[in-house]
Each structure stands twice: as C-alpha cells, then as structure tokens.
Amino acid sequence: MNxxxxxxxxxxxxxxxxxxxxxxxxxxxxxxxxxxxxxxFPEGQTCCGQPAYNCGxxxxxxxxxxxQVALFPQDLPVILPSGSCAxxxxxxxxxxxxxxxxxxxxxxxxxxxYELTQFLVDVLDVKLEDLGQPVKxxxxxxxxxxxxxxxxxxxxxxxxxxxxxxxxxxxxxxxCCGFGGTFSVRHPEISGAMACDKAEDALATxxxxxxxxxxxxxxxxxxxxxxxxxxxxxxxxxEFLWERTHAR
Amino acid sequence: xxxxxDMNEGGPSGRFAPSASPLVHPHGVTERSPAxxxxxxxxxxxxxxxxxxxxxxxxxRAMDGLMAKRxxxxxxxxxxxxxxxxxxxxxxxSLLRLPELLEQLEASCAxxxxxxxxxxxxxxxxxxxxxxxxxxxxxxxxxxxSMVSEEMHLNAFLEAHGIESxxxxxxxxxxxxxxxxxxHIIMPAIHKNKGQIARQFSQKIxxxxxxxxxxxxxxxxxxxxxxxxxxxxxGLSGVNFAVAExxxxxxxxxxxxxxxSTHVPPLHIxxxxxxKVVARLEDVAPLYALLTRSATGQPATTxxxxxxxxxxxxxxxxxxxxxxxxxxxxxxxIYGDPQLQATLRCIRCGACMxxxxxYTRVGGHAYEAVYPGPIGTIxxxxxxxxxxxxxxIHGSSLCGACSEVCPVEIPIPDILVRxxxxxxxxxxGSKVAGKGTGQTMTEDxxxxxxxxxxxxxxxxxxxxxxxxxxxxxIPGGMPLLKAWTMSRTTPLPAPRSLQxxxxxxxxxxx
Numbered sequence: 001m002n003x004x005x006x007x008x009x010x011x012x013x014x015x016x017x018x019x020x021x022x023x024x025x026x027x028x029x030x031x032x033x034x035x036x037x038x039x040x041f042p043e044g045q046t047c048c049g050q051p052a053y054n055c056g057x058x059x060x061x062x063x064x065x066x067x068q069v070a071l072f073p074q075d076l077p078v079i080l081p082s083g084s085c086a087x088x089x090x091x092x093x094x095x096x097x098x099x100x101x102x103x104x105x106x107x108x109x110x111x112x113x114y115e116l117t118q119f120l121v122d123v124l125d126v127k128l129e130d131l132g133q134p135v136k137x138x139x140x141x142x143x144x145x146x147x148x149x150x151x152x153x154x155x156x157x158x159x160x161x162x163x164x165x166x167x168x169x170x171x172x173x174x175x176c177c178g179f180g181g182t183f184s185v186r187h188p189e190i191s192g193a194m195a196c197d198k199a200e201d202a203l204a205t206x207x208x209x210x211x212x213x214x215x216x217x218x219x220x221x222x223x224x225x226x227x228x229x230x231x232x233x234x235x236x237x238x239e240f241l242w243e244r245t246h247a248r
Numbered sequence: 249x250x251x252x253x254d255m256n257e258g259g260p261s262g263r264f265a266p267s268a269s270p271l272v273h274p275h276g277v278t279e280r281s282p283a284x285x286x287x288x289x290x291x292x293x294x295x296x297x298x299x300x301x302x303x304x305x306x307x308x309r310a311m312d313g314l315m316a317k318r319x320x321x322x323x324x325x326x327x328x329x330x331x332x333x334x335x336x337x338x339x340x341x342s343l344l345r346l347p348e349l350l351e352q353l354e355a356s357c358a359x360x361x362x363x364x365x366x367x368x369x370x371x372x373x374x375x376x377x378x379x380x381x382x383x384x385x386x387x388x389x390x391x392x393x394s395m396v397s398e399e400m401h402l403n404a405f406l407e408a409h410g411i412e413s414x415x416x417x418x419x420x421x422x423x424x425x426x427x428x429x430x431x432h433i434i435m436p437a438i439h440k441n442k443g444q445i446a447r448q449f450s451q452k453i454x455x456x457x458x459x460x461x462x463x464x465x466x467x468x469x470x471x472x473x474x475x476x477x478x479x480x481x482x483g484l485s486g487v488n489f490a491v492a493e494x495x496x497x498x499x500x501x502x503x504x505x506x507x508x509s510t511h512v513p514p515l516h517i518x519x520x521x522x523x524k525v526v527a528r529l530e531d532v533a534p535l536y537a538l539l540t541r542s543a544t545g546q547p548a549t550t551x552x553x554x555x556x557x558x559x560x561x562x563x564x565x566x567x568x569x570x571x572x573x574x575x576x577x578x579x580x581x582i583y584g585d586p587q588l589q590a591t592l593r594c595i596r597c598g599a600c601m602x603x604x605x606x607y608t609r610v611g612g613h614a615y616e617a618v619y620p621g622p623i624g625t626i627x628x629x630x631x632x633x634x635x636x637x638x639x640x641i642h643g644s645s646l647c648g649a650c651s652e653v654c655p656v657e658i659p660i661p662d663i664l665v666r667x668x669x670x671x672x673x674x675x676x677g678s679k680v681a682g683k684g685t686g687q688t689m690t691e692d693x694x695x696x697x698x699x700x701x702x703x704x705x706x707x708x709x710x711x712x713x714x715x716x717x718x719x720x721x722i723p724g725g726m727p728l729l730k731a732w733t734m735s736r737t738t739p740l741p742a743p744r745s746l747q748x749x750x751x752x753x754x755x756x757x758x
Contacts, residue, residue: 013746015702019715020739022746026756033758041750044705052695054646056669060699067703095662143647176605180645185731187643189295192735193609194645223736246758 005124008038009077012068014085015047016215017236021081024215024236028081028116031242035124042071050088051181053096062096069093069102069109077123078113081238083145083213086115091148115145116238117213121154130162132244138168138207140198140221142214143176155213155237162244168205170198179220192224199224203232210234288616290640297610303439307611310438314602317545318653334534336657339593342526346583349492349525350574356495360557362570370400373575377402377484377517378409380571384515386411386481390473392499392506393417394486395433395596396519396575398618402484413484416473416505418466425452431612433619434543434598439611473505483509483567487520488595489535490572493528497572499553500539502546507553516567518555522574523583523592535595538655542597578631584679587666591626593656600650600660606643615640622650626663634671635685641667712745719743 009032017025029039048068049061068089072078080086090113097106120126139159145151159167178184178194185191198221202210210225210232212218222234297303322328342349354364367373377400381389389411391397403424406413415424419437422445423430430436437445442460449468450458456468485506489498497518499506510516526532540546559566582588601607601621612620617628617640625644629637646661654660667680672691674684701707715722719741724733732739 018746019712019741022742022744022749025746026749030756030758033756039755041755043747043751045747046702046705046708049702052698054665054668055691055695056665056667056672057695057699058669060695063699064702067705143645143649147648147652174649176645176647176649178605178645180647183642183645185728186639187291187294187606188731188734189291189298190606190609190643191645193298194605196735197609219739220736223732223739226737227735 005036006077007036008040009079009119010072010074011039011041012048012072012078012080012085012089013041013045014080014082014215016219017081018045020219021215021236021239024081024239027236027242028079028238030246031116031120031126031238032079032124034246035120035126037124040074040076044071048085048088049096050085050092053088053092054181058096062100065089065093065096065106066102069106072109072112075108076112077119078109079116079119080113081116081213081236082215083115083142083149083151084216086113086118087144087148089113115149115151115154115213117154117158118149118151121157126158128158128161128241128245130164130244131247132162132164134164134166135209136166136168136205136207137209137211137240138170138202138205139173140170140177140202140210140212140217141173142212142217145213146174151213155211158237158241159211162241165244168207170201170205172197172201177217177220179216181216184220191220195220195224199228199230199232203230208232209240211237211240213237287636288640290615290637290643293614293616294606294610294643297614302441303611304609306439306441307608310435311602311608314545318542318599318602319545321541321545321547331534331538332655332657335538335595335655336593338526338531338534339595339656340590342531343523343583343589343592345527346523346525349527350522352492353490353495353525356492357572358495360495362495362497362557362572365571365573367573367575368577370575370577373400373519373573373577374402374405376573377519378406378411380515380517381406381411381482384481384569386515388476388480389413389482389484390416390476390480390505390509390513391420392483392485392501392509393420393436394484394519395430395618396486396521397484398430399521399577400519400575402519414473414476414480416477416503416509417501418469418503418505421469421473422448425449429613429618431620432598432601433596433621433623439613473508477505477508477512480509480513482515482517483511483513484517484519485510487518487524487572488539489532490520490525491527491529491532492525495556496529497553497555498532498536499555500536500549500551501553502544502550504551507551510553510555511566514568516555516558516570517573518571519573519575522576522579523594539595539597542599542653542655578681581679581681582630588630588663588680590658591623591630591663593658594623594627595656596623597655599653599655600658603649603653604644605647605649606645615643622660623658626658626660626667629667629671630681633682633685634667634680635682635687638671638686641671641686709747712747715741716743716745716748 013025032039049065053061090110093106093110097103177198178191218234225232357364365376403413415421422437431439446460450456487497488500540549558570582591600623604622607621615624617624619627625640629641648661650660670680670683671686724738
C-alpha cells in the first residue's frame with residue numbers, strides 16, 4: 001500500500017448478501033481489514049433500489065435510494081460485495097436523480113462506489129496466500145458486473161493468485177444466467193431455461209464450486225443445481241477468498 | 249441476401265409529414281386499452297418455443313456461428329470502438345438533421361428522376377405501391393428483401409388485390425413457400441435447418457427432387473427465381489441508406505437478387521423508413537463496414553447497389569421508372585423523444601439478436617412482431633403501444649449483451665427501463681404510444697409497499713428478522729416464488745442476517 005491508499009472505507013452489505021450470504025459480507029469486511037482498511041458499516045442499510053428502478057418505478061426507487069445515500073456522508077470509498085448493486089449505485093443513481101435537488105450530492109456519492117474485487121485489486125493491490133487444499137473452480141461473471149460496472153478480470157486475477165486453485169472457465173462466460181431480478185418471475189420459463197443452461201455449462205467444467213460476485217446469480221444457479229441434485233455448489237467470491245487465505 | 253434493413257415502427261398513430269416539414273409530431277397519442285387476452289403474448293409463445301428442441305438447437309447453432317464470425321471481423325477492440333464511435337456519430341448527426349435531410353433527399357431524388365412519395369401509415373404506403381403498380385398494369389412483382397415491406401404486410405395486401413408478389417431473397421423465398429414470417433431480420437429462415445428446407449423444396453417446388461445438398465437447393469431456387477425476374481412487371485426493394493446530397497439509394501445484399509429486382513423489371517419501387525437518410529455518400533462507408541461485419545461477419549457483401557435513378561436515354565438497361573416510398577408509421581413520434589430517438593439509429597444488422605440469450609432460446613417468431621430480438625423489444629412496443637406489449641418490454645434480463653455489440657451503441661437496456669416506466673405511468677408530456685396502459689393496481693401497490701419497507705430501516709430489520717427466523721416455512725407456492733420454483737428450489741435465507749450478526753457481535757476483527 002502506498003501513502004494514497006485509503007485506510008478507511010464504508011461497507012454496504014446489499015439486501016441479498018444481508019439475507020442470503022451473510023458469510024460473504026463478513027468475509028468481504030475481513031479481506032478489507034486485513035489489507036489495512038478500517039471498515040465502517042453504517043446502520044440502516046436496506047436495498048440499493050434496483051428492483052423498482054428496473055421496473056420503471058423511479059419514485060419508489062428514489063425514495064429508498066435517498067435513505068441509503070444518506071448513510072455515507074463522509075468522503076470515503078463505499079464498497080459492495082455485488083457488481084449489480086455497485087453498478088446501480090455507480091451508474092444508474094446519477095440518472096435516477098437527474099434534475100433532483102440532491103443530484104450533485106448523489107453524483108459525488110456514486111463516484112466513491114466500488115465493487116469489492118475491484119477495490120481489492122485496483123485500489124489495494126492485495127496479495128493473497130493460498131492456504132487451502134487443491135480445488136477446481138469456475139467463475140460466473142454477472143452481466144451487471146461485466147457491462148454496467150465494467151469489471152475487467154479483477155475476480156479472475158484474485159483467483160489466479162491462489163496457488164492451489166484451478167480456474168476452469170465456462171464455455172459461455174459472458175452469457176447471462178437468466179436471473180435478471182424481476183425477469184426471473186415475469187418470464188420464469190425463459191429465465192429457467194437460461195439458468196439450466198448455465199448450470200449445465202458449469203457442470204461441464206468439472207469444477208466443484210461456481211464463484212460469482214453477485215448474490216442474484218448465485219441464488220439462481222444454486223436453485224437449479226439443487227433442484228437437479230447436481231454435485232456442484234455455489235459460493236460468493238469474498239467468502240471463497242477469505243476461507244482459503246486466513247489461518248484458522 | 250441479407251438485404252436491407254429498414255425499420256419502422258408501426259404505431260397506430262403517428263402523424264406524418266409532408267415533404268415540406270417531414271417531421272411533425274403527433275399532438276395526440278393513440279391510447280390502447282390494457283392488454284386483453286387477444287393481445288400478443290410473448291410469454292406464451294416463448295414457452296411454446298422453449299419446448300421445441302429442434303428449434304432451440306437450430307437457433308443456438310446459428311447464433312453461435314454468427315457471433316464467432318462477427319468476433320473474427322473485429323479482432324482489435326480499439327479499432328472496433330473507433331468504428332462504432334464513428335457509426336454512432338454518423339447516425340446521431342443524421343437524426344439531428346432529419347427533417348432537413350429528408351427534404352434534401354426528396355429534391356436530390358427528383359433531380360435524379362426518382363419520384364418520392366410520403367406515407368404516414370402502412371395503409372397509405374400500401375395504397376401508394378398499389379397505385380403505382382396499377383398505373384402500369386403490373387400483375388407480377390419480384391421483391392428484394394425489405395423489413396419495411398414486412399411492416400406493411402405488403403405481400404398479403406398485394407395478393408388480396410390480385411398481384412403476385414414473390415420474394416427473391418433465398419431466405420424470404422423459403423419462408424414465403426410456407427406462408428411464414430421472418431424469424432430474424434437478416435436471416436429470415438434461420439429457424440429452419442437444411443433438412444427441413446430440403447423437405448419443403450421437394451414438396452413445394454414443381455419437378456424438384458429431394459436433396460440436402462446446399463448448392464443444389466440454392467440452384468433449385470435460383471432456377472425458379474431467374475424466370476420470375478424476367479417475367480416481372482415491377483421490382484420492389486428496401487433501402488439500407490438513402491443519401492440526401494446525391495439522391496442515392498444504397499442496397500446491401502449478397503445474392504444479386506436485389507440487383508435483379510431493382511434492375512430488370514421496368515418499374516422499381518423502393519420502400520424505406522424515414523430514419524434511413526444520411527447526409528453524404530461518405531457517411532455510408534462506416535455504416536456499411538459496421539453493417540456487414542456486425543450482421544454476418546463479412547468484411548463486405550457480394551453486392552452493394554447504389555441506385556441513382558432510372559435508365560437514362562443512352563443506357564441499355566435499368567428500370568424506366570424509380571419510385572421511393574418513405575414511411576413514417578410512428579417514427580416521427582419516436583423521433584420527438586430525446587432519449588427514445590436513439591431507437592432510430594438502428595441500421596438493422598441483427599447483431600443484438602445474434603447475441604441475445606433470450607432470442608437465442610426462443611427464436612424470432614415468439615416475439616409476435618415484425619422486429620424480434622432486443623431491437624424488437626424496444627421498437628415494437630413503441631409502435632404498437634407499451635401497454636399492449638408490456639410482457640415484451642420485460643422480456644429481457646437487462647444483461648446488456650445487445651448494447652455491447654450494437655454498432656451504433658443503442659442503449660437498449662436503458663430504453664427498456666424507460667419503456668417499463670412508460671407502460672406503468674401516464675407521465676404528462678410523454679408521447680409514447682399507450683403510455684400508462686400497462687398500469688395495474690397490484691403492481692402499484694407492490695412497489696409502494698416495497699418502498700415503504702425499504703426506506704424504513706426498522707421495518708426492513710423486522711422483515712429480515714422474520715425471513716431468517718421462519719426461513720424454513722416460506723411456502724414455495726406463494727406468488728412470485730411459484731414462478732421461481734418452476735425450475736429452482738426455494739431460496740433459503742440465512743439463519744441470521746449480516747446486519748443482525750454485526751449488530752449483536754460487532755464487526756469482525758482481523
């Protein structure tokens with residue numbers, strides 16, 4: 001870490017990690033702490049507002065987003081264990097608040113938002129030491145991490161630092177898993193077909209774990225794998241990285 | 249063969265504009281009532297398509313091939329982005345000057361001997377085409393590929409008036425034999441495989457013997473079509489780009505049928521959507537480069553026809569008369585909205601559908617629209633009404649694969665979100681067709697309740713407490729979850745939420 005590296009940062013849990021993957025949230029915080037960052041976890045976190053925004057219910061999304069932005073007043077990085085929510089806060093909040101009185105404040109907030117692996121690689125330049133057993137994993141890029149947020153291989157770079165982990169890429173790594181938030185319930189047939197194909201792709205890699213940085217994709221793929229009783233589990237990348245790199 | 253690309257939105261309203269002022273925006277919007285059982289249903293059609301293993305295999309294989317061919321044409325991301333930037337700028341600039349360019353196009357065409365006709369609606373466009381054919385006593389028409397003519401349902405219209413209208417693009421010919429509509433804007437018969445076409449030809453073409461050899465099948469169609477070109481009274485085509493400065497109609501194709509249709513018969517009628525105009529001939533170069541590479545992964549097509557008028561006095565061939573029908577069909581309404589205007593940049597390459605995970609699985613017919621795939625999900629609702637096509641607007645996971653490859657960078661996911669908004673809210677000042685007609689009390693209440701909880705952290709905390717404590721008791725059959733669990737297990741919340749753990753135990757320490 002050089003002198004310009006932040007020593008303090010906010011952590012935003014996101015609703016999916018809060019409810020479904022709390023271990024990933026804990027792990028994310030610990031990865032940051034170990035890299036020398038003091039983590040602030042404000043009370044009052046709920047949801048970034050993306051579901052309502054994506055459905056066109058902008059007033060409702062704004063009402064929620066406003067309360068969330070207010071939780072992060074200091075000029076510190078805001079780190080999320082999710083590419084999709086980070087994409088929402090970073091790239092769609094400015095649109096959502098265009099012409100609103102708080103537009104400038106929201107823009108300043110959005111500029112401070114990072115997805116966890118992005119922050120670990122681009123800002124902290126962390127070095128990981130693998131303490132785990134040999135394992136083969138595969139990586140699912142969430143569409144919003146890839147295209148809204150513009151992640152460029154940071155998660156793969158972190159996985160690549162782990163000496164005993166083999167990364168077997170998906171045949172269709174850039175293809176959507178079919179989650180899409182409300183899409184999965186408005187068009188469950190198409191969504192299900194996409195999810196099944198993603199699960200099949202993951203199984204074909206021979207990996208024993210599917211990693212991703214988005215809870216939505218993980219829930220979706222996990223649901224299919226469980227329904228098919230497939231010998232493959234899903235895990236959030238934060239939890240995976242922490243598990244393998246800390247002495248128990 | 250993948251000829252033109254035209255588009256148009258077909259709205260029921262949309263007011264057109266005579267040449268003097270080609271883009272008068274509609275004062276009113278035709279409101280549609282909320283979706284009724286007779287309305288098209290993407291979900292129902294898509295579900296049927298998902299059950300058709302052959303169809304899914306055909307699309308998957310074809311789209312994989314097209315994606316690979318496109319990728320091979322753009323080896324350098326920097327070069328690709330530079331070309332996209334240029335193409336986007338050309339289209340955006342053309343739209344910015346659209347009214348002026350259309351007037352200039354009409355004048356330039358007139359100078360070249362091409363007569364320009366303006367149609368506000370598809371009905372008007374059909375009537376113009378029919379009038380031109382009748383004036384010449386034409387009863388046999390050969391067509392080059394044209395999506396605008398699909399929009400007009402021109403074949404059915406002409407046949408109802410006793411005029412034979414034969415598709416000469418191989419893909420279009422194949423589907424016309426089966427009375428089908430295109431399932432892709434560039435490759436209309438892509439839903440069929442070789443074997444299916446072989447069976448069809450052997451049954452429907454006179455004296456044909458069964459063969460699965462592609463060259464023999466093509467030769468079979470060619471033999472039929474060659475005779476038809478020579479007998480035709482008129483040729484009909486689309487337009488990929490119309491050049492305002494020179495009055496040139498550009499037609500991109502691979503089979504030569506476009507040239508035959510526009511060159512051999514004595515009368516040529518071209519139809520185009522009013523957004524197809526560009527200022528200068530130089531503007532065509534980057535758009536052409538993007539179109540062929542994005543569409544079929546070709547560095548160039550076999551033919552690029554630049555049509556600049558009828559046969560001159562000292563010329564041996566070419567049509568005696570050339571007419572250009574310019575169709576609005578809702579486009580000027582789209583043009584009037586600064587965000588939605590980007591829809592009109594489209595050059596109809598089809599790359600969005602080739603890369604779409606939804607289209608790839610359900611195929612083009614499931615969209616029940618002239619324009620399928622991602623561009624169709626933003627265009628069709630703007631043409632037909634956002635309430636009527638509400639399920640189409642939601643027929644996307646917003647994955648962004650479409651906008652990532654779009655040669656003119658149309659932000660399709662952003663426009664989808666905007667149209668979802670328009671479908672459920674009748675905002676004052678909006679010109680969107682059918683705005684607010686997809687609104688339901690159930691959805692309104694659901695989002696209001698959602699916001700009421702999530703803007704109050706204590707209510708959220710309470711909900712999280714319930715969800716984690718009673719996590720095993722969530723009924724799979726409850727609304728929303730029932731759809732989710734069709735192919736997935738019920739998602740199980742953790743025993744304790746992250747926030748609860750931090751509240752009780754504090755932050756972890758390393």
